[in-house]
Amino acid sequence: MTLYPQGVIIGKFYPPHAGHRHLITTAAAQSQKLAVVVLGNRFENITVADRVRWLAAEFDETNVTVIGMPNDCPEDYHSAAIWKAHDEALRLALKVSGITKVDAVFSSEEYGAELAAHFGAVHVMVDHARTAYPVSGTLCRDDLTAAWRNIIKPARQDLAVRVILVGAESTGTSTLTTALMEHYRGRYPELVDVPEYGRQYTYDKFAAARAENPDAVLSDLVWTSEDFSIIGERQNEMENEAAARCPLVIADTDSLATSLFERLYIGEGSYGSYLALTQLPHRDIYLITDDDGVDFEDDGWREAEHRRAEMTEWFKEELTRAGHSWILVTGDQERRMATATEIIDLIIAQRTRFTSPPWATRTVLAGA
Structure with a gap:
């Protein structure tokens, strides 16, 4: 198995759930170091700091570093200008954390391939069909009670x-x-x-x-x-x-x-x-x-x-x-x-x- 020197995951983790845990665990096993970047915006009512804290508690004493980055830029996957704005937010979040080279981007989304290309990195798709853990942030937000056991435990304690x-x-x-x-x-x-x-x-x-x-x-x-x-x-x-x-x-x-x-x-x-x-x-x-x-x-x-x-x-x-x-x-x-x-x-x-x-x-x- 290839062991990438520096892996990266980005996401909202709004809220962090079992699918996110599976993605991070999979990526951590294939990376010497893994940076998980939480990109949250002011319009979401769970703070970036809380999401970072929950993920850091879930992956304590591992090769995972959790980084928080406020990002209020709109999303538009068809706009090169918007892509650049998001890329720069991610690049600076990594840079100020001492990460200047990305070897692999891990994701469960199609946009991961383009993001990896922007950083000259390999894209590693993980459970794109969500068969391992059929859960999403959308499902959690729609019905928190039904999704409760799928949300990571540190988040449940605060939510x-x-x-x-x-x-x-x-x-x-x-x-x-x-x-x-x-x-x-x-x-x-x-x-x-x-x-x-x-x-x-x-x-x-x-x-x-x-x-x-x-x-x-x-x-x-x-x-x-x-x-x-x-x-x-x-x-x-x-x-x-x-x-x-x-x-x-x-x-x-x-x-x-x-x-x-x-x-x-x-x-x-x-x-x-x-x-x-x-x-x-x-x-x-x-x-x-x-x-x-x-x-x-x-x-x-x-x-x-x-x-x-x-x-x-x-x-x-x-x-x-x-x-x-x-x-x-x-x-x-x-x-x-x-x-x-x-x-x-x-x-x-x-x-x-x-x-x-x-x-x-x-x-x-x-x-x-």
């Missing part, structure tokens, strides 16, 4: 709409989470439960305590910063696992809430959940369940009845301080659901709408 519910003990957080999950599961069959891991951890910790002392009661548990480190880390993992499977995540708490419960149980000087908090995934909206007007229900595992109002205020303060978008959901269950679904529907519509310039072409797969 997923994340709705996080938080609140003090016995303020209806789990009740509202369950209702929202039931409401949206018809549209999102792959919607994954993201429960409060701290509750399961408490069950397990108490069971271990009872195994040592059958007379132990809940108030005997001694909490440590390590406990909250484990809880926060696992809460992040559960949320990210859900995002990998579905473009909508509805989580019953998160690692930010873990940090506040750590404050409640241990005090201001404990920072076990700090690392998890620094790795908090992106958020679209926090919904804080109001304690006002909600009776405290002691299910045998709750100990903070008299600090509910204080904790509710903590959530408001910390989310505001961190710059997160949050809504206090209050009133009866019907009002809370109405508030939640109205904003969630608007966020979904905004986050799943892909914009393109008027000259953008659509990829139509064979048999489609």
Whole structure:
């Protein structure tokens, strides 16, 4: 097999998907070095920087270098002047990255041959019929939910709409989470439960305590910063696992809430959940369940009845301080659901709408 000293791939990667991964993997296997150039424009609502970051994460520690290049030039494959404009954008993107000679251009498109000729390089066609991976950026943009598993995992983590519910003990957080999950599961069959891991951890910790002392009661548990480190880390993992499977995540708490419960149980000087908090995934909206007007229900595992109002205020303060978008959901269950679904529907519509310039072409797969 020929091993080209310097291979190049160009594309929009809007968004990057399994077909792109196959193209890059194939080209990387046939190149000593491979440059993947992301050419995006201002009319697309995923930034070039995000696409570069996702591809770089997907191909970490390989011979692949991902380069971003804003390119607002119109497309016209029949115009020599437009071809030159695109060629120059690509040439400069490569030049400032230290690449002055291209040996092979890899693509799945017919225009790859002409582009390669402009650079005095060989054109290597990869899966032109899209039989290996019958997916395209057009299909992903048309129906993000149906195409979700075809989008590379780093992109899924950022593209997923994340709705996080938080609140003090016995303020209806789990009740509202369950209702929202039931409401949206018809549209999102792959919607994954993201429960409060701290509750399961408490069950397990108490069971271990009872195994040592059958007379132990809940108030005997001694909490440590390590406990909250484990809880926060696992809460992040559960949320990210859900995002990998579905473009909508509805989580019953998160690692930010873990940090506040750590404050409640241990005090201001404990920072076990700090690392998890620094790795908090992106958020679209926090919904804080109001304690006002909600009776405290002691299910045998709750100990903070008299600090509910204080904790509710903590959530408001910390989310505001961190710059997160949050809504206090209050009133009866019907009002809370109405508030939640109205904003969630608007966020979904905004986050799943892909914009393109008027000259953008659509990829139509064979048999489609």
